[in-house]
Amino acid sequence: MSHAKTEPLFDAVLYPHRSLSPRGVRNVILGFAAALALVALYFTLLGAWVVLPFLGLELLLIWWAFRTNARDGRAFERVRLTRDELTIARVRPSGRAQHHRIAPPHWLRVDLTSRPGGDNELRLASHGKSLKVGVFLTSEERDELATALRDALRNLHSRPEAPR
Numbered sequence: 001m002s003h004a005k006t007e008p009l010f011d012a013v014l015y016p017h018r019s020l021s022p023r024g025v026r027n028v029i030l031g032f033a034a035a036l037a038l039v040a041l042y043f044t045l046l047g048a049w050v051v052l053p054f055l056g057l058e059l060l061l062i063w064w065a066f067r068t069n070a071r072d073g074r075a076f077e078r079v080r081l082t083r084d085e086l087t088i089a090r091v092r093p094s095g096r097a098q099h100h101r102i103a104p105p106h107w108l109r110v111d112l113t114s115r116p117g118g119d120n121e122l123r124l125a126s127h128g129k130s131l132k133v134g135v136f137l138t139s140e141e142r143d144e145l146a147t148a149l150r151d152a153l154r155n156l157h158s159r160p161e162a163p164r
Contacts, residue, residue: 010081010152
């Protein structure tokens with residue numbers, strides 16, 4: 001197989017957006033801990049020491065929520081288009097991958113459908129099958145991805161196939 005046939009015409013790795021760095025998460029949790037400790041201290045001084053176990057429970061719940069969010073941020077999708085196929089690899093936070101293959105990509109259709117509320121949905125369709133892509137992206141990012149994929153498909157159709 002020639003190198004030109006396996007060279008990707010489009011290759012993108014899609015990650016969910018994360019607004020806080022690990023250091024930011026630590027600072028937010030410490031801020032919550034300080035605020036909750038002040039509230040617990042106030043009630044303890046009033047004689048309601050029973051709130052202290054709830055302080056620990058609240059902090060544990062906040063830590064668990066941020067940890068779960070960070071774990072979910074490890075998921076990603078890889079969309080890769082070559083002359084022979086389009087492959088989509090979905091990797092879950094656990095590391096388990098799910099692969100989808102559309103071959104040949106010449107019949108591939110990129111559908112960007114508007115939904116109520118201003119959101120949109122990106123689907124790749126071929127041979128009677130459809131696959132939703134970029135669920136965790138923003139509407140604008142899905143629009144950019146659809147445009148880039150359409151451009152890559154136009155490029156695929158306009159290039160003459162290399163001799164075998």
